Amino acid sequence: MTHLLPGNERTLPTLDDVARVAGVSRATVSRVVNGGRLVSADTAEAVNRAIGELGYQPNRAARALVTRRAGAVAVVVPETDERVFSDPFFPQAYHGALTAFSGVDVQVLLAMAQPGESAARMGRYLDSGHVDGAIVLSHHGPELAHELAKSAHPAVFIGDPQMPGLPYVELDQVNAAITGTNHLIQRGATRIATITGPMDMNAGMERLRGFESAMTAAGLVPVGVVEGDFTARGGELAATRLLAEAPELDGLFVASDLMAFGAMRVLRRAGRRIPDEVRVVGFDNSTVALQTSPQLTTMTNPASELARMAGEMLLGLLSGAALESPVILTSELIIRNSA
């Protein structure tokens, strides 16, 4: 970590060049570039014309130097690469974050945890001056949140970090699970089971909570509850167990589409017709929900919006704005053919 790269000779137009061409001072150009307050319409126009002529683009480094800002934020994904890229939630979220910062000249870095890497290292990264803040995705347990809480830079979480004072945006998981489960019930299912997410993840726990709550409200008792890991393979395993433990099941609430995908495969292989014999509702409304047959009825989990929202919150935090947190987004039922 000793040096940047050797120099580059190309010489681009600077603020001074623009000032000269427009016949004004550097400061004035700077003003129009930064929002144009306190400049007359005429000068602003002249400056803008000069900017256009020269193809001027502000130099990030110079700006960052004087503003004491890196001009970059990180999307922190405390997962190993494998999972990051195999779950469509992540790319959508990354994309949403990109959207939030598309209006300001801020670079969005993707920071994935390395397999053996500690939460402390992530915290150090945040404080290294390379980034001004972070959006943190899907975390197991509180270590990372703990670490980032003491960072000098702000971080906004997607999903409740379970740590008072840390801002986050979250899906209304419980109500979403209630809605999904109710749909199963309305479709006539009575012997309902669930495949949950990991119990060390908030999303896993809350979706289970919602499921249970809906069941109780309907006067039903689950015929099975097995924990999955948000992967297709995990869904298969869970469904296999479920079929053995509760063969009578006629409704299945699965805490992720990917798991539902795996589970449906097992159900079909076992000769259960969907949705006639077993109704299935998934979660995420991911692309795999369209690849199952029949297509999967599911709850939306708008990764992109969640992340965009988090990005906007971070932007606010960075400008010293007071923050309303948590921000809770609601999930919608997408009815297809699996229930």
Added chain:
Amino acid sequence: MTHLLPGNERTLPTLDDVARVAGVSRATVSRVVNGGRLVSADTAEAVNRAIGELGYQPNRAARALVTRRAGAVAVVVPETDERVFSDPFFPQAYHGALTAFSGVDVQVLLAMAQPGESAARMGRYLDSGHVDGAIVLSHHGPELAHELAKSAHPAVFIGDPQMPGLPYVELDQVNAAITGTNHLIQRGATRIATITGPMDMNAGMERLRGFESAMTAAGLVPVGVVEGDFTARGGELAATRLLAEAPELDGLFVASDLMAFGAMRVLRRAGRRIPDEVRVVGFDNSTVALQTSPQLTTMTNPASELARMAGEMLLGLLSGAALESPVILTSELIIRNSA
């Protein structure tokens, strides 16, 4: 795109602070920070001690300003997010690129193409001064290569960009396909078909070329050749067609593991036993190769190494070094149970 973010009050130790503590000049500190040439061992040690004491970290912006470097490179993925994240090749490659730049203080940005986005926009991004260079992954057709060729910044491609003068690192696709196909033949297959990659991608074409060459060399003629799209679903479709057109097939060379995954599902569903009745060889040695049953025999496609290599080439290019291109990496046969 008007401004960065408002300022940050925290004041970190600077070169001056280090100089003061070490009792030397700024210039000397700078020297030791940047490699330590031309400084006596004693001074260097004193400086390093001061650096340690203060927890000094060079300010990227100041450095970038004077060196005229952004201190960032982009990994350009001209694919829409969906595919970027659903194919394990990408995360591995990204990771490899990260590795290449881990020793120098260079940020690695992930630039994904937006759905409706033009190659020109990517080119403009490269020239915007946000990055010093790029590594370009998996491209269809030559438009992007064309665009990047005229950029002032260097770009290294992973996969032959088919454009003279552009440096790239590539897998020895043809020989890899030959090896894979030969393995099928050695296992006793004689009625062999292939599922290819997209014909507008170099990897697709070259793997087909290798397949054909191996078949010819063995005096065999393919019983079927159908084009896939490197997705599991595409593999299913292709296998379905193959089963209809060439039901006698006893060997299948698939140009990607993901497609092989889909194809094997179809084969099994059709009652073909693998590897007894149909031998299957995939390509990529991706994680799905372990999830098929039986586990997939496949050719390695070391994404991480390819990208690391590309990163090192880019690093060389950025320091003005002469470059040897292309760099060709070889693929290895991983024998499992599908053939």
Added chain:
DNA sequence: ATGAAAGCGCTAACAT
């Protein structure tokens, strides 16, 4: 081997 000094391109007081 080390220091002095200039300057990278920009923003932000502070004048006017």
Added chain:
DNA sequence: ATGTTAGCGCTTTCAT
């Protein structure tokens, strides 16, 4: 509303 000025933290001649 606009200009002047002083740095931000660093690298890099150029002296010594």
